Amino acid sequence: MTTTRLPKPFAPDELERLYSAASARPDVAAAMRFLHETGLRIAEACAISSAEAGAWPHPPRWCRRPGCRRHGRVVLRVIGKGDRERVVILTPAALRSARVLLSHTSNGRLMPWTDRGVRFLFDQVGRAAGVHCFPHRFRHSYASELVESGVPIEIVADMLGHSTTEITRLYWTASERAKVAALARRRRWLRRR
Numbered sequence: 001m002t003t004t005r006l007p008k009p010f011a012p013d014e015l016e017r018l019y020s021a022a023s024a025r026p027d028v029a030a031a032m033r034f035l036h037e038t039g040l041r042i043a044e045a046c047a048i049s050s051a052e053a054g055a056w057p058h059p060p061r062w063c064r065r066p067g068c069r070r071h072g073r074v075v076l077r078v079i080g081k082g083d084r085e086r087v088v089i090l091t092p093a094a095l096r097s098a099r100v101l102l103s104h105t106s107n108g109r110l111m112p113w114t115d116r117g118v119r120f121l122f123d124q125v126g127r128a129a130g131v132h133c134f135p136h137r138f139r140h141s142y143a144s145e146l147v148e149s150g151v152p153i154e155i156v157a158d159m160l161g162h163s164t165t166e167i168t169r170l171y172w173t174a175s176e177r178a179k180v181a182a183l184a185r186r187r188r189w190l191r192r193r
Contacts, residue, residue: 007134009141014131021129027112028121030100034110035135037094039142039160042118042135044078048110052076053098056090080161088159143168 010018015036022029035045056074074090090098098110105112113121118135126133139160146156157168 007137007140009144010131010137014129015141017129018125018131018133022125025121025125026100027104028125030097030104031111031118032122032125032138034094034097034101035138036142037091037097038076038088039139039146040078040088041080041139042115044080045135046109046111046113046115046118047079048076050102050105050108050110053102053110056095056098078161082163084161084163086158086161 018032019029022032031045034040035042038045074095076088076090077085078088079085101110101112111118115135122133122135143156143160146159147153151159153165153168157165160168162168
């Protein structure tokens, strides 16, 4: 059995340092936020056309009341690995980031750079912030945050476009904070018995 080495998710202070270091480049900061808010692979994000992104509502209309169905959600259909299609629901933060990216692009794509260019820019910002930064680490942080917040593994697998939950289970086993939270839930349960 081979073990897959997953990147370590960003700690909250690392994300703050990255966004602070990227403040001089709002397009790079927006790319980081977009990847973190959507969990997309860099190739998937670089494939989004500016025409498609330009059709997303501006400003986003979101109802704040739980269960409200007055305003539709903004969804993105993505073709990922293995030509599997999945639906990504865009958060207001992802939509704001997309607007910033669209104002900086002229290549017909949402991302103003190639995936190699994104990796280079993220590496530069990461060096300035003292954080090891590459695009897939944002995807891992997104997945780890979902797992740690208690989202069922099947839903996380679907959101990430994984073909099986076995791949997604790696995020659970890699999450130290999830293990600590699980132990705390167990202790609370034992006290109630």
